[in-house]
Structures are given as C-alpha cells and as structure tokens.
Amino acid sequence: MGIMPHELRPPRGAKHRRKRVGRGNASGHGTYAGRGIKGQRSRSGRDLRPTFEGGQFPLSRKLATLRGFNNKWKVYYQPVNVGTLEERFESGATVTPEALRAAGVLKHLREPVKILGDGELTKPLTVRAHAFSAAARAKIEAAGGTVTVLGGDEEAAD
Numbered sequence: 701m702g703i704m705p706h707e708l709r710p711p712r713g714a715k716h717r718r719k720r721v722g723r724g725n726a727s728g729h730g731t732y733a734g735r736g737i738k739g740q741r742s743r744s745g746r747d748l749r750p751t752f753e754g755g756q757f758p759l760s761r762k763l764a765t766l767r768g769f770n771n772k773w774k775v776y777y778q779p780v781n782v783g784t785l786e787e788r789f790e791s792g793a794t795v796t797p798e799a800l801r802a803a804g805v806l807k808h809l810r811e812p813v814k815i816l817g818d819g820e821l822t823k824p825l826t827v828r829a830h831a832f833s834a835a836a837r838a839k840i841e842a843a844g845g846t847v848t849v850l851g852g853d854e855e856a857a858d
Contacts, residue, residue: 795827813831815832
C-alpha cells in the first residue's frame with residue numbers, strides 16, 4: 701500500500717532545533733550570547749541596513765551609476781546598403797521593408813529602414829524605404845531605379 705501521508709518525515713539532518721541564546725552559561729550561549737563584548741553589533745536595537753560598511757565609502761556608491769541622457773525621440777534605423785540590394789534582388793524588382801524581411805536582410809520590421817550607399821548598384825530597382833542617404837539615392841537613380849520615401853516628409857529622409 702506504500703507510505704501513508706501521516707508517516708512522512710523530513711530526512712535526517714534536514715531540521716535543526718533553534719539556537720536559544722542568552723539562556724545561561726550552561727547552555728554554552730550565555731553571557732554575551734554570541735555577540736562578543738562591546739560595539740554596535742552587540743547592542744540591542746541596532747538598525748543597520750544590509751549594505752552598511754561601518755561608515756566606509758560603500759561599494760554600492762563606488763560602482764558607476766547610470767549617467768547621461770536617453771533621448772526618447774531618437775529614431776533608430778535598420779541600415780541596408782545598396783550593395784546588399786544588388787546581391788539579393790533581381791533587376792526591376794520592387795524593394796520594400798517586407799521584401800527585405802522575406803529576403804533575410806532584416807530580422808524584424810519594428811524599426812524603420814534606411815538605405816545607405818555602401819557598395820555598387822547596376823540594376824534598376826524600385827526602392828521604398830523610410831529614409832535614404834544622399835549617396836544611396838544617387839546610386840539607385842543612376843542605375844535607372846526609383847526612390848520612394850515611406851511614411852514621412854522628404855526632409856526627414858536625408
């Protein structure tokens with residue numbers, strides 16, 4: 701039938717009797733009750749935070765704190781070079797963020813895409829992205845392609 705619930709016991713050594721200090725010298729923990737003789741830690745009612753280091757400059761204050769400024773309006777773009785477009789797309793293709801994601805160029809579509817001018821482009825492509833560098837725009841148009849800025853005014857694109 702097995703062991704009944706009322707027969708279960710913790711394994712030997714798992715449970716310890718509470719150390720009752722200050723209960724006479726015969727107990728082995730009398731007189732100073734394991735606190736030593738004098739000092740802040742021997743007194744009753746001491747209230748020190750766990751990080752207190754005796755007045756020494758604490759480690760928690762020595763370590764660098766967060767510094768600087770975090771601009772919550774900064775736009776982080778996913779950069780894609782025209783050389784990558786040359787490798788991944790056929791002549792006359794329409795390049796959109798979704799097409800870049802499908803081609804394995806982008807990992808996600810959470811951030812806007814900016815086309816940069818590194819590399820050469822020989823194919824005419826229709827490129828739609830959120831921003832373009834001046835060099836990328838010139839290379840795409842020189843190859844016979846067209847540039848379309850998505851979701852923003854023309855000023856923010858360059």
